[in-house]
Amino acid sequence: MKFPIERHQLDNGLKVVLSIDSTQPVIAVNLWYNVGSRNEPVGLTGFAHLFEHMMFQGSANVPDTQHIAHIERAGGSMNGSTWLDRTNYYETLPSNRLELALWLESDRMGFFLPALTQEKLDNQRDVVKNERRWRVDNQPYGDWDERIQAMVYPPDHPYHHSVIGSMEDLDAANLDDVRRFFSTYYTPNNAVLTVCGDFDRGEALALVERYFGEIPRGPEPPALPGQPIVPTSLEAAVRETVESEVALPRVYIAFRVPPYGTDGFYQSDVATQLLTTGKSSRLYSSLVRERRLAQSVAGYSFPIVTGAAMGVFWATASPGVGVEAMEAAFWDEVNLLRTGACTQRELERVITGTESRQTISLQKVSERANEISMFTTLFDEPDRINTELDRIRAVTCSDVTRFAEESFGRESAAVLTYMPRARAVAS
Amino acid sequence: MSGGVADRSLAPAPGPLRPFRFPPIERFELSNGIPVFFTPTSGFPIATFSVVLPSGAIREDASRAGLATLTGNLLESGTDRLSAPAIAEELETLGVRLGVGASWEVTSVEFTALSARVGDAAGIAAHLMTSATFPEVEVERLRSEQLAGILQRQADPRGLANEMASRYIFAPESAFGRPVSGTTGTVSGLTRADVVEYHQSTYTPHGAAVIVAGNLSSDSVQAAAESAFGQWQGPPPPDRSALVKARSSTVQVVIIDRPGAVQSEVRVGHLGVERNTPDFFAVLVMNTVLGGSFSSRLNMNLREKHGFTYGVSSTFVMRRQPGPFLVSTAVQTEVTGAAVREISGELESIRQERVAAADLADARNYLAGTFPLRLQTTGGVASRLAELFIYDLPRSYLDEFAERVLAVTDQEVLEAARKRILPERLMVLVVGDAKSVRPQLDELNLGPIEIVPAERGS
Numbered sequence: 001m002k003f004p005i006e007r008h009q010l011d012n013g014l015k016v017v018l019s020i021d022s023t024q025p026v027i028a029v030n031l032w033y034n035v036g037s038r039n040e041p042v043g044l045t046g047f048a049h050l051f052e053h054m055m056f057q058g059s060a061n062v063p064d065t066q067h068i069a070h071i072e073r074a075g076g077s078m079n080g081s082t083w084l085d086r087t088n089y090y091e092t093l094p095s096n097r098l099e100l101a102l103w104l105e106s107d108r109m110g111f112f113l114p115a116l117t118q119e120k121l122d123n124q125r126d127v128v129k130n131e132r133r134w135r136v137d138n139q140p141y142g143d144w145d146e147r148i149q150a151m152v153y154p155p156d157h158p159y160h161h162s163v164i165g166s167m168e169d170l171d172a173a174n175l176d177d178v179r180r181f182f183s184t185y186y187t188p189n190n191a192v193l194t195v196c197g198d199f200d201r202g203e204a205l206a207l208v209e210r211y212f213g214e215i216p217r218g219p220e221p222p223a224l225p226g227q228p229i230v231p232t233s234l235e236a237a238v239r240e241t242v243e244s245e246v247a248l249p250r251v252y253i254a255f256r257v258p259p260y261g262t263d264g265f266y267q268s269d270v271a272t273q274l275l276t277t278g279k280s281s282r283l284y285s286s287l288v289r290e291r292r293l294a295q296s297v298a299g300y301s302f303p304i305v306t307g308a309a310m311g312v313f314w315a316t317a318s319p320g321v322g323v324e325a326m327e328a329a330f331w332d333e334v335n336l337l338r339t340g341a342c343t344q345r346e347l348e349r350v351i352t353g354t355e356s357r358q359t360i361s362l363q364k365v366s367e368r369a370n371e372i373s374m375f376t377t378l379f380d381e382p383d384r385i386n387t388e389l390d391r392i393r394a395v396t397c398s399d400v401t402r403f404a405e406e407s408f409g410r411e412s413a414a415v416l417t418y419m420p421r422a423r424a425v426a427s
Numbered sequence: 428m429s430g431g432v433a434d435r436s437l438a439p440a441p442g443p444l445r446p447f448r449f450p451p452i453e454r455f456e457l458s459n460g461i462p463v464f465f466t467p468t469s470g471f472p473i474a475t476f477s478v479v480l481p482s483g484a485i486r487e488d489a490s491r492a493g494l495a496t497l498t499g500n501l502l503e504s505g506t507d508r509l510s511a512p513a514i515a516e517e518l519e520t521l522g523v524r525l526g527v528g529a530s531w532e533v534t535s536v537e538f539t540a541l542s543a544r545v546g547d548a549a550g551i552a553a554h555l556m557t558s559a560t561f562p563e564v565e566v567e568r569l570r571s572e573q574l575a576g577i578l579q580r581q582a583d584p585r586g587l588a589n590e591m592a593s594r595y596i597f598a599p600e601s602a603f604g605r606p607v608s609g610t611t612g613t614v615s616g617l618t619r620a621d622v623v624e625y626h627q628s629t630y631t632p633h634g635a636a637v638i639v640a641g642n643l644s645s646d647s648v649q650a651a652a653e654s655a656f657g658q659w660q661g662p663p664p665p666d667r668s669a670l671v672k673a674r675s676s677t678v679q680v681v682i683i684d685r686p687g688a689v690q691s692e693v694r695v696g697h698l699g700v701e702r703n704t705p706d707f708f709a710v711l712v713m714n715t716v717l718g719g720s721f722s723s724r725l726n727m728n729l730r731e732k733h734g735f736t737y738g739v740s741s742t743f744v745m746r747r748q749p750g751p752f753l754v755s756t757a758v759q760t761e762v763t764g765a766a767v768r769e770i771s772g773e774l775e776s777i778r779q780e781r782v783a784a785a786d787l788a789d790a791r792n793y794l795a796g797t798f799p800l801r802l803q804t805t806g807g808v809a810s811r812l813a814e815l816f817i818y819d820l821p822r823s824y825l826d827e828f829a830e831r832v833l834a835v836t837d838q839e840v841l842e843a844a845r846k847r848i849l850p851e852r853l854m855v856l857v858v859g860d861a862k863s864v865r866p867q868l869d870e871l872n873l874g875p876i877e878i879v880p881a882e883r884g885s
Contacts, residue, residue: 001471023470024803025445061435065731069722070438073789075796078721094796099439107435126734126759130690134737134757138690140582198445210433245685247582248575278524279503279515289511292568295575319575349519356473356522360539363471363804 001359003368005382008205012217013189016208017372017382019196021365027197029101030090030369031109032377034192034221035185036083037165038158038306041225046128046165047173049082051181053124055089056080060111064120067104074100084159084304086377092366095198102211109191110215112182118175125170132164140246141418144314148254151238151414152310156226159306187218192376196369230307232258234412241417248295249323252416253330254312255407260303261379263391267403268311270395272299273350275337276313280349282333283315292318293326305378311407323417331410338405342397354392447799449825452812453645457657463637464812465648468805474545474641474648475805477537478552478656479813481634485531485602485669487625490616492602493609497566497573497617498625499529502536504565506558511565514555523548525555531607532747533817534629539806542642546651553655556630566619573614580606584685585757587881588692588858591683595854596697596751598672603750631661636816640808671748673698678874679854684861685881691763691859692756695770697852699752702745702818709843710743712835715790716782717741717773717844718754722789724773729756735766743847747818752847760860764867767855771871774853777844781837795829 008016040047058064071078076093091101136142146162153159193212195204234256258264275282276299279289287294299313317326361367368385375384453465468474484495503518503525504511518525521544528535536556540548580586590606597604608614637652700710711719718725718741729735735758744750754774758766782790801807811825853873857864861878868876 021470024799025447026800026803061437065722065727069789072720072722072793074441075792077797077800092800094444094799096442096444099442103433103435103439106433111435123731123734127730127737130735130757130759131737133690133759138584138688138692138757140579211435214433245582247578278519280512280519285512289568292571295572316575316579318571319578345516345520349516349522352522353519356539356541359471359473359541360804360806363473365803 001362002386005372005385006201007376007382010188010209010213012213012215013187014212015192015376017192017194017376018201018204019194019368019372020199020201021196022198025095025198026092026365027095027098027195027199028090028092028365028369029098029105030088030194030196030366030373031105032192032373033087033186034190034377035087036085037161037163038084038224038228039185040161043169043172044177045161045169046163047169047177047181048087049163049165050124050128050170050173051178052080052082052087053128054116054120054178055108055112057120057124058115059108060114061107062104064115067108070100070104082163084163085306088370088373090366090370098195098199098204099207102207105193106211106215109186109188109212112186113179116175116178121173121175121178125173129167129170132167136164140244141250144252144416147240147242147416148252148312148414151240151416152234152254152256154227154230157230157307158224158226158228159304183218185221188212188215189217190221192373194369194373194376196372197365224306228307230256232256232264232308233407234414237411237413237415239415241419243419243421246418246420248319249317249420250314250418251323251327251330252312252314254310254414255412256308257301257311257407259305259307259309261305264403265301265309266391267395267399268309268407269301270347270350270392271337271400271404271408272301272311272313273354274342274346274400275299275333277350277353282337283330286333287315287326287329291329293321293329294318323419327415334404334408337401338408340401342400344397347395347397347400351393355389358389447829449802449811450808452822455649457637457653459632459657459659461632461635461637461656461659463639463648463652464816465639465645466808466812467643467645468641468808470642472542472642473539473805474542474639474643475537475539475809476545476549476552477535477638477809477813478556479636479638479816480534480629480631480664482629482664483530483532483534484607486629486665487602489600489602489605490613491621492605492613493573494617494621494625495529495534495629496608497570497614498622498629499527499534500569500573501561501565501622502527502555502559504569505560505562506554507560508554508558514551517551518548521548525552529607531603535813537809545641545643546647546654549651549655553659557659559626561619561622561626563619566622570614570617573608574611576608577611577614581881584688584690584692584858587683588694588856591681591858592694592696592753592854592856593751595674595679595681595856598674600670601672602669603671604674628662628665631664632656632659633661633663638809638812638816640805640812669748673852675854676852678851680868680873680876681854681856682861682864682868682876682878683856683858683881684878685858686860686862688858688860689760690757691760691857691864693758693763693766693770694753694755694856695767695853696751696753697849697854699743699749700745700847701749702747704745706839706843706846708831708835709839710847711794712787712790712832713777713840713843713847714741714743715794716786716840717777720790720793724777725754725770728769728773729758729766733762733765733769735759735762760863763857763859763864764870767868768871771850771853774848774850778848781841784837787837787840791833791835795832798828
């Protein structure tokens with residue numbers, strides 16, 4: 001499947017990508033700002049995400065909470081999200097409402113500051129703190145990524161702290177921080193706008209120019225804080241054990257891997273899938289089915305670009321199983337892969353599975369628009385949406401073995417273990 | 428239109444709307460009488476293929492709760508011809524993940540695959556459904572897995588709140604009151620013989636349908652379905668209705684104690700309505716106004732005005748028989764009482780006054796406009812076809828959805844609120860720190876408060 005891609009750039013630096021698909025009368029508008037938690041200095045963790053919340057609290061011509069209200073009453077849905085490298089804003093609507101989406105996005109890109117108030121900041125601070133409680137503090141294993149990131153990346157690396165941030169830093173955020181952050185990062189030259197779906201090309205371009213053209217170019221974004229450059233392998237193993245309100249022990253095992261977009265990253269992805277994806281995967285077959293040490297196993301290579309990415313595995317122990325035995329079995333399997341056992345059939349299953357999942361996912365214009373924004377922001381190549389699968393296909397068995405040997409060793413692993421709290425025995 | 432700077436002071440008006448019609452649905456029958464419903468789609472070379480059986484977990488004895496789930500999970504554990512690892516390899520070679528859904532009233536076996544692979548995948552699905560052998564070692568393994576899942580659910584405040592909300596809304600003899608995947612007590616007693624018996628009586632072609640949505644020709648759909656399922660024989664399934672009864676007709680207030688919890692998981696609700704309720708569209712619109720969108724009253728109140736929560740929503744779970752009506756949210760421990768007060772206030776207020784014209788229009792437009800969005804995927808289309816089949820809905824339902832929604836009046840919404848939201852029967856359940864929450868709820872004077880230690884699960 002090949003998606004049509006057409007790219008433009010406004011004078012103020014805004015990159016614009018169009019992808020037409022008139023199959024359904026729907027349209028997706030997607031905006032990536034090239035700012036994420038990695039841009040947060042010490043003392044302001046969680047700020048990029050808090051700021052994202054503020055972007056829904058109104059702009060010069062749009063009252064508080066009305067961004068979403070406008071979209072919902074137009075028969076659409078809208079949301080945003082913050083991650084390590086980026087912040088995105090997206091809406092899906094009936095295709096006759098493109099102008100509404102462009103009006104809303106341009107109003108907050110260009111004219112956000114007049115609507116900013118202390119009350120809104122205080123309100124969204126409370127909302128975000130509750131989000132942290134809901135996702136992290138009141139959830140079994142909820143703080144895993146916070147702990148893992150701190151283990152995998154040194155304290156001065158932009159990925160050392162979590163996206164959600166700490167309660168203390170959230171409390172410290174003030175209006176001046178908000179103004180400064182907006183002026184520094186929420187500029188057309190730091191953004192990519194993608195429109196995907198049922199629209200007329202000429203009309204869309206004219207609307208984009210009309211709504212975004214007058215927003216002035218901003219300053220060049222500053223360099224990332226701290227030290228983004230790190231070796232793509234942990235220098236020494238690190239371990240941590242946490243007792244918390246969990247029913248079963250779980251182990252997270254993380255490695256530094258080459259950044260997203262590099263050959264090494266795709267090798268990491270394929271190796272990880274071979275080990276964890278589906279019931280024919282190595283770790284499922286061994287740990288879950290045959291040896292019955294684990295309830296479940298999973299793995300994921302984080303598609304992030306700053307210095308080094310992260311490959312993470314996790315396995316939940318079956319009741320009564322010692323977590324050391326499960327971890328030992330994990331290393332048994334990984335070492336088998338490192339010393340040479342990789343078959344063409346397994347590789348083909350990884351490729352077929354990836355192709356299926358991608359095709360299914362890209363049916364939605366919102367997914368396509370987001371992928372296009374991502375490829376444009378990270379690599380300045382929107383057409384990568386049409387060639388990404390080729391990079392997975394290019395990975396060979398010997399690539400997988402060599403990669404696993406170099407990168408998935410115990411000596412360069414961060415291992416985080418959750419243990420259930422010892423309880424008094426109930427009568 | 429070209430050039431010029433926008434006048435930003437007004438929201439842009441809509442352009443001309445492309446009218447929406449649900450795509451055509453073809454119907455044919457297999458040799459053994461199983462109906463096939465097929466909607467062709469274009470663009471992507473994939474299709475969703477689903478077999479829906481009119482029998483589900485409500486058929487379980489209370490003492491065997493979780494049997495439907497266990498049996499469904501065991502479908503891939505082995506057949507007379509293939510071992511579990513071989514099954515996994517075959518499916519994954521096709522790039523297919525089989526989804527087995529053992530819900531209350533139906534059982535579904537579904538996959539989405541590239542079009543060229545649908546025939547082979549359907550063959551495997553049929554083989555598993557008809558010839559699964561349930562090896563003892565896998566029964567034992569998946570039973571343990573299900574038990575571990577129950578432990579994990581009970582350690583998760585959200586999962587625990589959902590489980591307990593059902594338990595307190597429905598009477599003990601109602602199936603809907605227990606978790607679909609069972610309890611520690613019931614699942615540990617399940618045997619291979621139970622699974623075999625459940626499989627034989629449930630996985631039968633009587634009353635079943637094959638549902639396909641995707642980029643395929645009618646001929647190839649017919650061929651694939653006939654080849655896989657056309658010769659399937661089996662007994663009629665047993666009767667599928669079950670007792671649905673509320674646990675209480677008065678207010679209940681329950682705290683499931685988790686000492687030190689920084690947040691309370693709150694569930695407020697009672698017995699709701701069935702899918703075929705005559706006021707379906709009015710209830711839908713009413714619920715959207717109340718708590719069915721970001722702009723809803725509950726969300727604007729608890730999140731945007733008060734900052735109590737990251738999110739709150741309300742829903743009427745409409746099964747063939749009435750499921751629960753439930754408001755769900757997680758709030759900071761210290762504001763639990765205030766949040767419950769606001770929730771009660773919103774439930775009262777939608778029953779007292781008509782919804783203003785602009786707010787009503789917003790809710791209707793949201794529902795009508797977002798309806799086609801899910802039809803971008805073959806899975807979304809297949810779900811809609813399944814909905815027609817499961818609830819005996821007329822074909823026109825899909826084409827008329829938007830019109831019916833847009834025709835709902837403020838009077839109908841008010842009547843739906845008065846009839847379907849019953850404050851005197853409210854269950855208020857909190858999973859949280861009882862030491863902090865109890866005094867807060869006491870102040871609301873809702874009624875006697877029951878406190879349950881979280882350890883005492885099932």
